[in-house]
Amino acid sequence: MPSATIPSVREAEGKTRVADIDWRSWRAVDKATLTFVFDEDRILLIRKKRGLGAGKVNGPGGRLEPGEEPLACAVREVEEEVGITPLGLEYRGENLFQFVDGYSIHVYAFTASGYRGELRETEEAAPMWTDLDSIPYDEMWEDDRLWLPHSLAGLAPQGRYVFDGDRMLDWELEVDGKLYSPERPQPVEFALDSP
Numbered sequence: 001m002p003s004a005t006i007p008s009v010r011e012a013e014g015k016t017r018v019a020d021i022d023w024r025s026w027r028a029v030d031k032a033t034l035t036f037v038f039d040e041d042r043i044l045l046i047r048k049k050r051g052l053g054a055g056k057v058n059g060p061g062g063r064l065e066p067g068e069e070p071l072a073c074a075v076r077e078v079e080e081e082v083g084i085t086p087l088g089l090e091y092r093g094e095n096l097f098q099f100v101d102g103y104s105i106h107v108y109a110f111t112a113s114g115y116r117g118e119l120r121e122t123e124e125a126a127p128m129w130t131d132l133d134s135i136p137y138d139e140m141w142e143d144d145r146l147w148l149p150h151s152l153a154g155l156a157p158q159g160r161y162v163f164d165g166d167r168m169l170d171w172e173l174e175v176d177g178k179l180y181s182p183e184r185p186q187p188v189e190f191a192l193d194s195p
Contacts, residue, residue, distance in 0.1 A: 012026060012098045012102075012104065013100070013101070013102035014100055014102075015098065015100065015162060016100060016162055016164070016169045016170065017162060017169070017170045018160050018161070018162055018170045018171060018172045018181070019170075019172075021098055021160075021162070023096065023160055026096065026098070026104070027104075028096065028097075028104045028105050028106035029102075029103055029104050029105065030063050030064075030104075030105045030106070031063065031064045031070070031105070031106045031107075031108070032061055032062055032063045032064060032073070032105055032106070032107045032108070033061045033062065033064070033070050033073045033074040033077055033107065033108045033109070033110060034058060034059040034060070034061035034074075034107055034108075034109050034110070035059050035060055035061055035074045035077065035078050035086055035089070035109075035110045035111070035112055036059040036092075036109070036110070036111050036112070036148075036151070036152065037059075037060075037078065037084070037086050037111075037112040037114075037115050038111060038112065038113055038114070039114070039115070039129060041131060041132055041133075042129045042130060042131055042132065043059075043129070043130055043132055043135070043152070044059070044060070044082070044115075044119075044127060044128075044129060044130075045057050045058065045059060045127070045128055045129075045130050045135070045136075046058060046059065046060050046081060046082060046125035046126060046127050046128070047125065047126040047128065047139075048124070048125055049123065049124055049125060049126065050123070050124060051124070052105075053141060056139060056140055056141060057128075057136050057139040057140050058140060058141065058144070059109075060077055060078045060081040060082050060125060060127075061074070061077050061078075061081075061107070062077040062080070062081070062124075070108040070110075071089060071091075071110070073108075074086065074089060074108070074110045075089070078112075078115075079117075080122070080124070081122055081124045081125040081127075082119055082120065082121075082122065082125055082127040083117055083118060083119060083120035083122065084115040084116065084117040084118070084119050085115060085116050085117050086110075086112030086114075086115050087112055087113060087114040087115055087116060088112055088113030088114055089110045089111070089112050090110060090111050090112075090113075090154075091108070091109075091110060091156060092109040092110055092111050092151035092152075092154075092155070092156055092157075093108075093109045093147060093150070093151050093155070093156040093157040093158060093159070094106065094107065094108055094109065094156075094158055094159070095107045095109065095143065095147060095157075095158075095159040095160075095161065096159065096160045096161070097143075097161050097162075097163060098160075098161070098162050098163070099162075099163045099164070099165075100162065100163070100164045100169070101164075101165075109147075109151050109156075111151065111152065111154075132152065135148070141166075141168075142166075142167070142168035143159060143161050143168055143171060146159065146171060146173050146180070147159045147173055147175075150175045150176075155175055155176055157173055157174065157175045158173070158174040158175075159171065159172070159173045159174075160172045160173075170182065
C-alpha cells in the first residue's frame with residue numbers, strides 16, 4: 001500500500017524529531033522481525049545482501065507476510081536467510097522506524113537460545129558468528145547500539161527512531177521503566193505509556 005494512502009504515514013512524513021510524531025496513531029507501512037541466535041558466548045549476525053539495509057550487519061529477519069504473526073515470521077525468516085531453525089525464541093522488544101521520505105517499519109526483536117540445522121549463505125544473507133563482546137556496531141544501523149545490548153541482556157526495549165536514509169536524526173528508547181533520548185542521556189523514570 002503506498003504510504004500516501006495511510007493518514008498517519010502522511011502526517012509523519014518529513015518529520016525529523018521523535019516528539020513531532022503522534023506515535024499513538026502511527027502505523028507502519030511494513031512490519032518485520034529481527035532474530036539473534038545465541039551459541040554459547042557468540043551471536044549469529046548476517047551481512048545483508050539486498051533490500052533495506054543491504055551491506056549492513058544485522059540479525060536475520062524480514063517482513064511479515066499477510067496474516068502472519070511475528071513469532072512465525074521470525075522462524076521463517078531465519079530459515080530462509082541462513083538455513084537454520086531457531087529454537088527457544090523469546091520476545092526482546094520492538095522498534096518503530098519513521099523515515100523522512102514517508103516509509104516506516106515496525107520491527108519485533110527476538111532472541112533464540114539455540115538452533116537446529118546447518119548454517120548456510122543465501123542470496124539474501126552471509127551469516128557470521130560474532131563474539132558477544134565484539135559486535136560490529138559500526139557496520140550496523142545506528143540505532144542498534146542503543147537497543148540491542150538491552151535485548152541481548154534479556155530486556156524488551158521499546159524504541160522510536162527517525163531516519164533520513166541511513167542517518168538517524170532522532171530517537172527515544174524505553175528500557176525497564178526508564179526513558180532515554182539524546183536530550184536525556186541519563187534515564188528518567190516514567191509511567192509506561194507505549195504507542
